[in-house]
Amino acid sequence: MAIYLYLSLLPEALIASMLCPEEFGTYYAVGSAKKSRGQAMFFEVDPDFRDPYFRVEEAYTRCVPHEDGSLKASVYVSVYRVLEHMDFNALKHLYLTTMDGRTLELSPSNQIPNEGEQLHLYQEIVPVSPLVVSRLSPLAFIDTIVRNPVSLVKLPAIVFTELQLGELADDPEMGLMENLPYSNQDHLRQCLTDVKTKYAATKMVDRVHSPNVHYRTIKNGFYVGNQEQLVYFPMPSPEEIRTNNYRWFRSANL
Template structure:
């Protein structure tokens, strides 16, 4: 059996497992006894692209072995602290989004495509911090801003997703928000108006993610950024989701979160 390395974002951890991404996603979301439910977001990690001094992997192969009854080793935790910053972007070979009933959508990395200028953006950060913020910066600009080590507040590497703002992106005061599923739309409008009226790059909407991810509101995809650049894991188009990933998409639409 193959030993896989996975970088979990909720919570942050590097985990070895003999399960495939689909099997691991199901296990991580609902557990072995299927008595719990919870989303999962994790990356497949290319072990060959990890720096030699990043993690102690010397005993992984010896410890990640089948159980006496032949069942595969489901999870072996390697690190739970400051994991993302030790893993180069190039080592993140695939992103797996798991609904709370264990449906897995796998996305590969792609070149980042610049978004339209002149509109506001809503970002959900996942790791190593998890606020939700509005920003005047596009994903590449936001990455450069938040990973700039010359600033007093920065992170070495970040994973975040852009969420849809609809009409609020260009008209936060009177734009139609009826199709947006976020709570407290009034507060979101206030943050956007304040952002537009001040010389600042970001404004915090929520201090931390407290409930499940609204996968259906992800606009474009997930991004991994650091001072060397940005990698995008783009969601399939709506047509592709409905035709090729219907089970996952139906499950993602049933999640309310915030």
């Protein structure tokens, strides 16, 4: 029987499983008493991936069916410093699972967005999860916190997504929020105004923000970067999702 390898983002963990991605997403979001009901985000990793930091072979030997014949849902390989020890070439797909277990597959792309002079809202997911505003593009943002940090804080690797700002991306003071679901909107406006008018290019909005994401607020996709590698997983448009995965579309409230 096939054994899959997953890099979970909520929480960060490397997991071996006999479940295919759709089944694993349902199990991880709603099917286990060990985890409260909630979103699941995870990468499917090439099952041949190996690194001395992980005891993958040992996990595979434990990943066998239960006595009643049911498939083994999870064998945890590691729950600490997983992302920084990953070869990003081994990341096959990113899966986003809603609270009721509907899963959407994202594929990697070489077409990384290159936007103009707009403000950005970034939700970091792993290994830390602050909510951050910046006037830096996604590529420059990765460079600042992973490759060439301007502060004392440096991350070995990061997964983050960019969230929609609507009119606030150009006019943080007077732009309309429309239907964006962000809390503490006055504080968000002030942070955006600060990075637009002051020296600092990046400012933290919420240092302990939940890594759970309102899927409908994702602007373009997910970024995975370290010192040498960068992988981008674009988010399909709402129209594409509605056509190809209507149940996920409804579940994610797009």
